[in-house]
Amino acid sequence: MNRIKLRTAAVLIVLAAIANSAFTQDQSQPSLQDQLQTMYKVSRAGVDSGGFKILEAGTVVVLKKTGIMATEPPGAHKFMIKLPKACDNTFKNGNLSVSRTCSTTTIGSRFLNQGEKMYITKFEVNQKSDKVTFDLVECDQCNGASKPSSMKAIVVFDFANKFLDTAEPGQVVDVINQVFQPQH
Numbered sequence: 001m002n003r004i005k006l007r008t009a010a011v012l013i014v015l016a017a018i019a020n021s022a023f024t025q026d027q028s029q030p031s032l033q034d035q036l037q038t039m040y041k042v043s044r045a046g047v048d049s050g051g052f053k054i055l056e057a058g059t060v061v062v063l064k065k066t067g068i069m070a071t072e073p074p075g076a077h078k079f080m081i082k083l084p085k086a087c088d089n090t091f092k093n094g095n096l097s098v099s100r101t102c103s104t105t106t107i108g109s110r111f112l113n114q115g116e117k118m119y120i121t122k123f124e125v126n127q128k129s130d131k132v133t134f135d136l137v138e139c140d141q142c143n144g145a146s147k148p149s150s151m152k153a154i155v156v157f158d159f160a161n162k163f164l165d166t167a168e169p170g171q172v173v174d175v176i177n178q179v180f181q182p183q184h
Helices: 002-028 032-037 100-105 169-176
Strands: 044-048 051-056 060-063 087-092 095-098 117-126 131-138 152-158 180-182
Touching: 032 117, 032 169, 131 169, 152 169
Parallel strands: 087 152
Antiparallel strands: 044 051, 060 117, 060 180, 087 095, 117 131, 131 152
C-alpha cells in the first residue's frame, strides 16, 4: 500500500513540475515586439542646427516595392504647406496604398524607388489593432545621395483581425519582406 502511495505521490510531483514549467515558459515568452526587435534594430536620430541626422545607425532595409510616399523632414529653412510629418503608407492584403492628402499637401513629397535603402527610426506592434508600424528615413549615404534629403515615410502593415494574437514572428516577417527587407 505504501508503494502505491509513493508512486502516486511521485507521479503528482512530476505532473506538478511539468505544469509549473509550462506555466513559467508561457510567462517568459517574449512578445512579438521583442522578437521583432532582434531582427530590426532601430536607429537613433536627432536634429541639430544642420538638420536631421542619424546618430546611431540601426538596421538598413531595402525597398522591394515602389509606391511608398515619403516627405522631406521639416528643417530650419523649409516651408511645409501642411503635413510636417512622414506620409502614412498602408500595406494590406498584398496592396500598398498612400494617404491621399500626403502627396497633395506636402512640398517635397515623392514616391520612393525599389532598391532605395532606409533606416528604421521606430517600430511598434499593436496587437489590438493588428498593425505593425515602421517609421523609416532614407539612408542618404547608402543610396549615394549627392545632397542629403533624409526622406521620411511610415509604413503600416495591416493584418487580418486577431492575426497577431497567434502569429509566429516568421509569418509577420514574410509579410514585411514583401515591402522591404534587411540589407545583408
